[in-house]
Amino acid sequence: MSTSLPTTADDPTVPVPDTPADTPTLDVHALNADASALARKFDGMVSEETIERIVYESYTTLHRSARVKTHLAALAKHFAEDRIRALAVARGAIEATVPQVLFVDARNSGRSQIASALLTHYAGGNVEVRSAGTNPGHEVHPEVYEAMNDRGVALLRAFPKPLTDDVVRVSDYVVILGDVDEPPRYSGKEYLTWDVAPAKGASADEVRAIIDDVDTRVRALWEEIRTDE
Amino acid sequence: MSTSLPTTADDPTVPVPDTPADTPTLDVHALNADASALARKFDGMVSEETIERIVYESYTTLHRSARVKTHLAALAKHFAEDRIRALAVARGAIEATVPQVLFVDARNSGRSQIASALLTHYAGGNVEVRSAGTNPGHEVHPEVYEAMNDRGVALLRAFPKPLTDDVVRVSDYVVILGDVDEPPRYSGKEYLTWDVAPAKGASADEVRAIIDDVDTRVRALWEEIRTDE
Numbered sequence: 086m087s088t089s090l091p092t093t094a095d096d097p098t099v100p101v102p103d104t105p106a107d108t109p110t111l112d113v114h115a116l117n118a119d120a121s122a123l124a125r126k127f128d129g130m131v132s133e134e135t136i137e138r139i140v141y142e143s144y145t146t147l148h149r150s151a152r153v154k155t156h157l158a159a160l161a162k163h164f165a166e167d168r169i170r171a172l173a174v175a176r177g178a179i180e181a182t183v184p185q186v187l188f189v190d191a192r193n194s195g196r197s198q199i200a201s202a203l204l205t206h207y208a209g210g211n212v213e214v215r216s217a218g219t220n221p222g223h224e225v226h227p228e229v230y231e232a233m234n235d236r237g238v239a240l241l242r243a244f245p246k247p248l249t250d251d252v253v254r255v256s257d258y259v260v261i262l263g264d265v266d267e268p269p270r271y272s273g274k275e276y277l278t279w280d281v282a283p284a285k286g287a288s289a290d291e292v293r294a295i296i297d298d299v300d301t302r303v304r305a306l307w308e309e310i311r312t313d314e
Numbered sequence: 315m316s317t318s319l320p321t322t323a324d325d326p327t328v329p330v331p332d333t334p335a336d337t338p339t340l341d342v343h344a345l346n347a348d349a350s351a352l353a354r355k356f357d358g359m360v361s362e363e364t365i366e367r368i369v370y371e372s373y374t375t376l377h378r379s380a381r382v383k384t385h386l387a388a389l390a391k392h393f394a395e396d397r398i399r400a401l402a403v404a405r406g407a408i409e410a411t412v413p414q415v416l417f418v419d420a421r422n423s424g425r426s427q428i429a430s431a432l433l434t435h436y437a438g439g440n441v442e443v444r445s446a447g448t449n450p451g452h453e454v455h456p457e458v459y460e461a462m463n464d465r466g467v468a469l470l471r472a473f474p475k476p477l478t479d480d481v482v483r484v485s486d487y488v489v490i491l492g493d494v495d496e497p498p499r500y501s502g503k504e505y506l507t508w509d510v511a512p513a514k515g516a517s518a519d520e521v522r523a524i525i526d527d528v529d530t531r532v533r534a535l536w537e538e539i540r541t542d543e
Contacts, residue, residue: 111498135364138401141479142371148498149448149477172367219378220449248378250370269340269377 130178193218195284221245359407422447424513450474
């Protein structure tokens, strides 16, 4: 970003309409179709109006943080569906048969994605796992993808998402990784803080050490959750 | 944020519950009361369920970016009400009698706040003005407050807010200030791009020059809006 002050050559008295080629017009037909499909799926649990709002706001919030806008509508649909389901479970419209766990870090690009994938790996369908960031990054760190793949735990459908109320509300356990602003605290949940190093800027060896660290903690957490239930 | 890897002294096998004194439990009674008051105010325009969601999500999103959490519930209520009103106007549930203008920059901490206050100053009740940031800052720059005060245009109730779908959707004019990711583009709106220097890190003189620059552009825009109507 330039910090120079504008010159008179800019002729600031004339607002210049500008339509960069890489900012396509919003595909409202696709978003409306997504909202309709989700409204049918969650019929009687969350209203059509609320679902439409969650779809559009999910798109807009991902649009703010994603560098690559390709596939954004598809990601927004996944994100919106996760949020609507969280809301339905939090309200008891869908029965929660397993503990709900949320991993939060700053960027949702490394640590929280690792923790989320590992807990899903160990617990299988016996927990429902989500992750979010207080200031989501542009993409999941490629080295994290690679190191997790090498370990045989693929990051599927992983993309940085902002922390929202719905996913906090549904959670039984909220795990905060690293030095990050706390999410809002609801009573009746278990909040845990893990001092894990960030994956951003880490070497391949360091990423593996971070994964080892998270792995140890995730297995201890899964043991604790299993014992609590 | 520390980049050092954890040592074994941390004993990572034991998740440590942690309740920092500065993260109070969410005041759900206050937020529910806000949601009820707004549901009465927008009765028949936006559903109670959607309003409850907007109140909680507005709180959570401000909580992510605000450094000082004091007064957050009050700010969230203002933010939620602005969004609900935008939605009601966008849907025609409230008649828009004046043009709707949105100023967008990166942080909603300087340029977009200046533009918003100046257009409100010049146009009075003849436009409805909003502002937002694609990556909202922690607070409005104090030098901006001061310089605007010196000019006799106070920044009232100004706080950094993220860009949301509702405020884009309601707008006739979307003005993007500086080098920032474009907001989603709806057809049928006028999008303008202004090359204005950021107020972040600017000296008092530079802030005054930025305000002069924005002032010239805002007066030209107001002239254009008046002519278009």
